[in-house]
Structures are given as C-alpha cells and as structure tokens.
Amino acid sequence: MDRQQGGGRTITLPGGPRVLSWASVVGKKEGQGPLADFFDLVGEEDSFGEKSWEKAETAMQKKALSLALDKAGLAPGAVDCLLAGDLLNQCIGSAFAAREHGRPFLGLYGACSTMAESLALAALLTGGGFLERAAAVTSSHFCSAERQYRTPLEYGGQRPPTAQWTVTGAGCALVGREGEGPRIIHVTLGRVVDLGVKDANNMGAAMAPAAADTILSHLADTGRKPSDYDLIVTGDLGSLGLELLGELLREAGLDLPNLADCGALIYDRQGQDVHCGGSGCGCSAAVLCGFLLGGLAGGKWRRLLFCGTGALLSPTSTQQGESIPGICHAVALEGGKT
Amino acid sequence: MDRQQGGGRTITLPGGPRVLSWASVVGKKEGQGPLADFFDLVGEEDSFGEKSWEKAETAMQKKALSLALDKAGLAPGAVDCLLAGDLLNQCIGSAFAAREHGRPFLGLYGACSTMAESLALAALLTGGGFLERAAAVTSSHFCSAERQYRTPLEYGGQRPPTAQWTVTGAGCALVGREGEGPRIIHVTLGRVVDLGVKDANNMGAAMAPAAADTILSHLADTGRKPSDYDLIVTGDLGSLGLELLGELLREAGLDLPNLADCGALIYDRQGQDVHCGGSGCGCSAAVLCGFLLGGLAGGKWRRLLFCGTGALLSPTSTQQGESIPGICHAVALEGGKT
Numbered sequence: 001m002d003r004q005q006g007g008g009r010t011i012t013l014p015g016g017p018r019v020l021s022w023a024s025v026v027g028k029k030e031g032q033g034p035l036a037d038f039f040d041l042v043g044e045e046d047s048f049g050e051k052s053w054e055k056a057e058t059a060m061q062k063k064a065l066s067l068a069l070d071k072a073g074l075a076p077g078a079v080d081c082l083l084a085g086d087l088l089n090q091c092i093g094s095a096f097a098a099r100e101h102g103r104p105f106l107g108l109y110g111a112c113s114t115m116a117e118s119l120a121l122a123a124l125l126t127g128g129g130f131l132e133r134a135a136a137v138t139s140s141h142f143c144s145a146e147r148q149y150r151t152p153l154e155y156g157g158q159r160p161p162t163a164q165w166t167v168t169g170a171g172c173a174l175v176g177r178e179g180e181g182p183r184i185i186h187v188t189l190g191r192v193v194d195l196g197v198k199d200a201n202n203m204g205a206a207m208a209p210a211a212a213d214t215i216l217s218h219l220a221d222t223g224r225k226p227s228d229y230d231l232i233v234t235g236d237l238g239s240l241g242l243e244l245l246g247e248l249l250r251e252a253g254l255d256l257p258n259l260a261d262c263g264a265l266i267y268d269r270q271g272q273d274v275h276c277g278g279s280g281c282g283c284s285a286a287v288l289c290g291f292l293l294g295g296l297a298g299g300k301w302r303r304l305l306f307c308g309t310g311a312l313l314s315p316t317s318t319q320q321g322e323s324i325p326g327i328c329h330a331v332a333l334e335g336g337k338t
Numbered sequence: 339m340d341r342q343q344g345g346g347r348t349i350t351l352p353g354g355p356r357v358l359s360w361a362s363v364v365g366k367k368e369g370q371g372p373l374a375d376f377f378d379l380v381g382e383e384d385s386f387g388e389k390s391w392e393k394a395e396t397a398m399q400k401k402a403l404s405l406a407l408d409k410a411g412l413a414p415g416a417v418d419c420l421l422a423g424d425l426l427n428q429c430i431g432s433a434f435a436a437r438e439h440g441r442p443f444l445g446l447y448g449a450c451s452t453m454a455e456s457l458a459l460a461a462l463l464t465g466g467g468f469l470e471r472a473a474a475v476t477s478s479h480f481c482s483a484e485r486q487y488r489t490p491l492e493y494g495g496q497r498p499p500t501a502q503w504t505v506t507g508a509g510c511a512l513v514g515r516e517g518e519g520p521r522i523i524h525v526t527l528g529r530v531v532d533l534g535v536k537d538a539n540n541m542g543a544a545m546a547p548a549a550a551d552t553i554l555s556h557l558a559d560t561g562r563k564p565s566d567y568d569l570i571v572t573g574d575l576g577s578l579g580l581e582l583l584g585e586l587l588r589e590a591g592l593d594l595p596n597l598a599d600c601g602a603l604i605y606d607r608q609g610q611d612v613h614c615g616g617s618g619c620g621c622s623a624a625v626l627c628g629f630l631l632g633g634l635a636g637g638k639w640r641r642l643l644f645c646g647t648g649a650l651l652s653p654t655s656t657q658q659g660e661s662i663p664g665i666c667h668a669v670a671l672e673g674g675k676t
Contacts, residue, residue, distance in 0.1 A: 009442050011468045052658050081527055089427040091447045095650035099663045104347050104527035109429045109445040117444060128466030130349045189419055189442035312433035320390050325437045
C-alpha cells in the first residue's frame with residue numbers, strides 16, 4: 001500500500017490517472033501574447049459580460065469547465081468533484097462557479113500554486129479509486145487582484161521593476177481514473193519555505209527557494225535526473241524568480257537547461273510592459289491547460305514536471321511586517337501514448 | 339477499486355483510517371462555556387502572547403498541532419502532510435503555522451466546513467495509502483473575524499438576534515493509516531446549495547439547506563437509518579439553523595432526535611450573550627477535537643456523523659448583492675474499539 005517513494009514527499013501513482021481534457025480562458029492582454037494560439041477562449045472584454053471583476057472570474061471558471069467537459073464529451077454530472085481555488089478573499093471566484101455546477105466541491109487555497117495543488121489532489125483522489133473523474137480549476141483576474149492586493153486600477157499606482165502582472169485567465173483539467181490523455185505519474189507535495197523576503201512586489205524571489213526545494217526533493221525521491229524531463233516548468237516565478245531558481249539549483253550542483261516558467265512564457269516581456277512577467281493562479285492554469293498539456297498530448301514533449309509556485313502572503317501579513325512564505329507543489333506528467 | 343457507494347457522493351473507506359490523537363485550543367470565553375472541561379488549552383488571553391489577532395490564530399494552530407503530536411507520542415516529522423485552513427483572507431493563519439512545521443502543506447478553504455474538509459481529505463489520503471499520517475487543522479478567532487467580515491471591535495457595532503459568535507479556537511486531528519483510535523468509515527462530499535438567503539448575519543439559515551442535502555445524501559448512499567448514528571452533529575448552524583435543519587429533514591420525511599450542532603453546544607446561549615451560538619472554522623474544530631472524539635473513544639457514542647457546514651460568502655460578494663452559497667461535508671466515525 002505504501003506509494004510514497006524514498007520516505008520523501010513524492011507519491012507515485014502506479015495507475016497513472018489521465019488528464020482526459022483541458023481548457024483555458026483568458027483576457028485580452030493574454031490573447032495578444034506569444035501563447036495566443038494555445039488558449040481556447042480569449043475574452044473580447046475582461047469583464048466577460050459581468051458587472052464586477054469578481055463575477056468575471058466566476059464566469060471564466062465556469063467557461064473553462066464547460067469547454068473541458070465539451071472536449072471530453074462529458075456531461076457536468078460526470079465530474080464527481082470540483083477541486084478549485086483562486087486568489088480572492090474567501091475564494092469566492094470558485095465557490096460561485098461551483099454553485100452552478102451542482103456537484104461536490106472542495107475549495108483549495110495555495111495562492112498561485114493552486115493549479116498544481118488541485119491537479120495533484122485530483123490525481124490522488126482518482127488514482128486512489130475514490131472518484132471516477134475530478135476537475136481541477138483555478139483562476140485569477142488582473143483587475144480583482146489589483147484592487148484586493150494593491151489599489152483599485154483608477155488609482156494608477158506605479159509598478160516597480162520586480163513586479164509581475166496578474167494574469168486574467170482560468171484553466172480546467174479533467175482528470176479520470178481511466179481513459180485517454182497524458183498520465184499523471186508522480187506528485188511531490190510542497191512545504192512552506194520562507195527565506196525572509198518581505199517585498200510583496202518581488203514574489204518571484206520569495207517563491208524561488210520553495211521551487212528549488214520541491215524540484216530537488218522530487219529528483220531525490222524518484223532517483224531521476226533533470227534530463228529525464230523534457231521540460232521542468234514552474235508556475236509563475238517570472239523572469240527574475242526563474243533566474244534566482246537557476247542560481248539556487250546550480251548552487252546545489254544541478255544545471256537545468258530544460259527549465260521554463262509559465263509567468264515568463266505567457267507575455268512578451270518587452271512588448272507588453274509586464275515587467276517580470278505573469279503571475280496569479282490563472283497564469284500556470286492557462287499555460288498548463290493549453291500549451292503544456294497540448295504539447296504533451298501532441299508529442300512535443302514526452303515527460304514534463306509541472307511545478308506550481310505560490311506566495312502565501314496577504315495584504316494583512318505584509319502590513320504586519322511578515323515575510324512571504326513560499327510553496328511549490330510538483331506534478332509529473334507523461335505523454336498520452338506512452 | 340470503486341469505493342463510491344450507490345453512485346452518490348459518499349466514499350467508503352474499508353481500511354478505516356484512524357484518528358490517532360486530537361487536541362483543541364480555545365479562548366477565554368469558550369473556556370467559560372459548557373464544554374470547558376473538554377478543551378486541552380484555554381488561553382489566558384485571546385492574544386495568545388502575540389501582537390496581532392492574526393498571529394494569535396497561527397499560535398493556536400501551532401499549539402493544537404503540537405499538543406496532538408505529544409498525545410500520540412510523535413515527532414513533527416512523523417506527519418506527512420498538514421491539511422489546514424482558516425477564515426482569514428488568503429488563509430494566513432494556516433500558512434504561517436505551516437511555515438513552522440516544515441512538512442508538506444495543502445491549504446484548504448471551506449469556510450466553517452474546513453475542519454470536515456480537512457478531516458475528509460486526511461482520511462482519503464491516508465486511506466488511499468498515499469500518506470502514513472496527516473494532520474487536519476483549522477482555526478478561527480473572534481477578533482480577526484470581526485474586523486475582517488464586519489467592523490473592528492472598537493466600533494462596537496450592534497449584533498442582530500440571528501447573529502452567531504465566531505469561536506476563538508483551533509482543533510487538530512491526527513489521522514493515520516493504521517494505529518489506535520476512532521475509525522473514519524465514510525466521507526460524503528458536499529456540494530454548494532444556495533436557496534437565496536442574503537443576510538450575512540443569518541448564516542445558520544444559509545447553511546441549513548446544505549446540511550440537509552448532505553445528510554440525506556449520506557443516508558441514501560449508505561442505506562443507513564438515522565438511528566444507526568448515536569449522534570449526527572452539524573458544524574455551526576447555531577440554534578436557529580439547527581431548528582431550520584430539523585424542519586427541512588422533517589419535510590423530507592425524517593425525524594432526527596439525535597441531531598446536535600457544535601455552534602449550539604459550545605456556549606451557554608443565555609448566560610454568554612452569543613445570540614444564536616458559535617460559528618467559525620474553530621467552532622466545529624474545537625468541539626470535534628475534544629468533546630466529540632473524546633466521547634467516541636471513551637464509549638459515550640458508538641457511531642457519529644460529523645457534518646461541517648460552511649457559508650462560502652465574502653464581504654465583497656455580499657456588497658455585490660450575492661446570496662450566500664452553503665456547503666456541508668460529512669465524515670462518519672466509529673468508536674476506537676469496534
């Protein structure tokens with residue numbers, strides 16, 4: 001029964017639950033970036049026809065779920081449980097989307113690591129035989145995040161060079177115990193790592209140590225080499241965080257040429273004025289549920305390590321002088337045909 | 339492999355993971371209530387020696403975890419994963435407690451249903467053989483909740499008669515795949531139910547329909563009668579919500595004489611001026627991790643259905659005119675010796 005490898009934090013899934021289908025919904029800016037062709041839906045307006053940014057986030061989650069269901073040819077009732085989260089206070093983006101769905105719902109909060117957390121739990125609950133199918137859904141919205149974490153857009157605050165741009169987007173991955181699609185072969189659970197970074201405008205630096213910690217644990221637990229993965233892709237460290245992660249790994253004796261980051265991939269850094277790149281739960285969700293899963297299914301990559309990174313701060317913790325706890329959960333995926 | 343019964347929302351755990359130990363930490367007011375003797379630690383001050391109410395919440399979670407570890411004679415490293423959540427924006431109570439712990443952490447948000455959600459996931463992840471031991475921890479604090487959801491205490495706002503009092507407290511249940519202690523035999527996952535209640539000062543009414551929905555599903559899925567349980571106990575409906583739940587169940591043809599509610603149990607309603615009773619993640623956590631688990635282990639009850647209830651609203655959703663989505667997750671427990 002023991003499926004934990006090496007007494008570490010990595011769980012092996014011998015059955016290899018499948019990602020049956022996936023879909024991503026993004027805002028206008030994301031639809032103008034380099035990954036434009038990989039999103040299923042680019043909103044004409046970031047309001048998605050709703051009266052508030054929070055409701056727009058709910059609308060994106062609902063749309064991502066229904067698109068993924070359509071692709072798999074499944075009815076909403078075929079999903080045994082929705083595993084969802086977002087950045088909004090009390091995770092209302094997800095709760096109100098789940099209200100429409102009418103099936104069981106487990107609310108998660110892992111900040112920007114939530115897509116990896118929900119995918120990991122969907123894999124464990126289906127792989128363990130507890131659910132036939134589960135949907136992992138997360139979202140973020142630039143406008144709701146700005147007003148909640150910083151200031152309303154109308155204030156026009158300056159953004160420092162280390163800042164990242166919260167992605168307006170949602171992703172949904174449908175995971176099944178059986179079926180066709182990329183396999184989930186391992187899950188490495190993240191722990192909180194906090195090296196004392198206090199600058200809430202430099203979250204890449206705050207999260208990079210957690211990403212290094214999880215990647216090193218994953219490789220040690222599984223006995224794999226970095227080259228066993230065609231791509232090791234972090235959630236949303238952005239360009240500075242990605243650089244720091246490379247340094248931390250080199251210090252630990254690892255050189256990873258196949259390292260990438262969803263936050264660095266989603267925007268054209270020069271052309272789109274996003275400073276260090278994308279962030280937010282929706283960043284890794286939209287990049288995973290399109291570019292990455294599509295590439296795996298299409299044979300572009302054979303094996304991929306998806307490492308969702310999260311900064312577990314709040315405006316209150318920052319005001320109270322706290323540093324930023326980082327976390328990173330990793331999910332190892334293999335192409336569908338193998 | 340299919341462990342779902344009757345195609346419903348109930349998962350049966352044939353191995354019956356065990357609750358190895360449990361501990362509760364509460365504030366002064368809770369320590370003056372009728373369950374005083376069942377708490378492990380009653381704080382001398384609700385600040386728990388910290389400089390902010392938020393940090394006090396983190397302190398309570400850490401204390402509950404360390405007390406539960408002590409009781410089980412386990413080192414912190416023996417817990418493979420912390421499953422934790424709270425009511426604070428971005429769940430900082432849990433994140434900062436997890437930072438100290440240093441082992442894997444999965445953040446959850448189910449509002450006041452979080453204790454049941456974390457216990458359910460701990461049961462599934464250990465029962466599925468993925469983890470040896472997991473800790474389910476949740477907390478709430480009257481002072482942090484008042485200032486976040488309503489107004490700072492200094493404002494001295496009036497409380498309407500339907501209001502509940504957020505419990506200052508935390509609970510921790512250590513769940514193991516094997517060992518001694520009450521068994522977790524079923525988990526019924528909750529779905530979002532919203533009958534349109536918009537009054538954020540009447541959460542019992544908002545959550546009662548979700549509780550009825552989950553209890554009815556659980557009984558239908560398992561083929562059990564209410565009398566198969568010595569106690570069916572909801573999270574924090576309070577006295578009015580409990581009354582409404584009784585009515586909803588009677589309408590469905592069920593009369594449950596063995597129905598109770600953590601929010602109605604934790605305070606002396608007349609003597610402690612709490613209006614409809616207790617609420618908050620810490621309410622069902624503190625009552626479960628003392629009074630209820632102790633009673634099961636001691637033979638007071640043989641079988642118990644713990645139904646954590648949550649109101650998935652936020653101040654923002656209320657300001658935007660939304661009604662309150664309710665949820666209820668149920669965990670069925672059996673006394674240790676059976």
